[in-house]
Amino acid sequence: MEIITHPNPILRQRAQKIENISDIEKIIPDFIKTMKEKKGIGLAAPQIGKSIQLIAIQTKDDAQIFINPKITWKSFKKEIAEEGCLSIPNTFGKVKRSYKITVKFQDQKGQKQKLITKGLYARVLQHEIDHLNGILFIDKIVK
16 A cells, blocks of 8 residues: 655545444555555554544554544643654654543454553554544644
């Protein structure tokens, strides 16, 4: 799969909720493969030209799929760290994000899940969920 780059307008759209998980089952293996080949630690469907609420996050062991993810809680504690993005090559900037978050989502089988995470994993999730809302990390760079 090709990674689309800024300023492609699909990167600024709100992604559509996935109603039927069977519609996306076929693309998930290639989606994960693309993230790994491009050496990303996260990937959102708009980055491959599909305006749907699907993201993948690289874990220590494999990749985790999040369908229709929604952040339901963010910690008051924030951290500033450097971020980059496969859709904005060779660009980096410091972004302030919540240190700990709670996310509700569906897994690949359509089961409802809840994840409480912190640190880098929480940062990557926030970055990718921003993609689903048409927000890029360059919109959040702090001076």
